[in-house]
Amino acid sequence: MSRDARGWRIALVPDVLVNPPAHIRALLPEVLGVLESSGYGMLQLPPPGEHRLLLAVIADQLAEYSHHGYAVIAIGMRQEQGYGLHWRRLAPLLRHRGAELPRRHIVDSNVDAALEARRLAAQLAIYDLPQSEQLRWRV
């Protein structure tokens, strides 16, 4: 796969962190910028509400990644219900598919945004699968 540039790491991101409303934008880290500089791809979660079919579709994708050597992390926002991650619905969907629940990293709009961006970047930098799993899949 020498021509392939994929990073093998993916972040599950709530809509509010992808498209932050103007009134809180300055309070939040620039998550997409951090993902880009950290080499992560993104799976976007929908805004609050009922999204049964879409969450099932997202769970299908997450399970496929987690079964094939990709590291998945979920980035939540403390001030959102369920951190914006739809965890109560998503967690059983993932268990049903035999996939491990992703580790969660929670950002807080009450903390300095630049500090939160650095904390997120540091977490993303060290997060990955064990080396044995990387060697198994990433050839």
Place this chain on the structure above:
Amino acid sequence: MTQNAPRKVALVANCLLNQNAKVCEGARYPGLVSPVVEALRSRGYELLQLPCPELSFAGVRRWWAVYEQYDTPAYRSHCRRLAQAIAPLIERHLRRGDEVILIGLDGSPSSGVRFTSSKPDWGGRPNRPEDDWEIVPGRGIWIEELEAELTRRGLPSVPATGWALDMGRFDEPGSRRDLEQFLDSRGQSARPRDEDSGAQ
């Protein structure tokens, strides 16, 4: 901007925000396709990521394929399920008068907008060492089914273009110019929404 003011929303092919969705050897970036994200966000577009139909149908270790191989009842049914999953979010934007555009992936058998890949005789043993598929004008299967779902809901067609990642030889500066021209033409004209939405 007030909370109820019309917004600008870009429906974005899954792999433009997550290159891990690409078929093996197809990823050109580690994760986000940053020129696409920058072009959209600098013009005030919100992002709405579409599901990846190929990944959830054939998996991350799928073979390369062309339009004709995915043009099956089962794959179209799968795409319709995905379209039904994402359409309520798109419908909400269109009903409230938001400007909605679609950025697909030109050359893709699924997510192509202006161009897709074709080779009617591909099949059987995957022994094609040369990139001998053809790029032909037209939508990919997923975009066809997504647009059909929006039509079924009585929604207007969405202006669309494609990032030319799957056209054989990838030309990032050319793709960037192409996308920026499309986006800037949206701001300069008051054309009807469906004028530039057809395959070119």
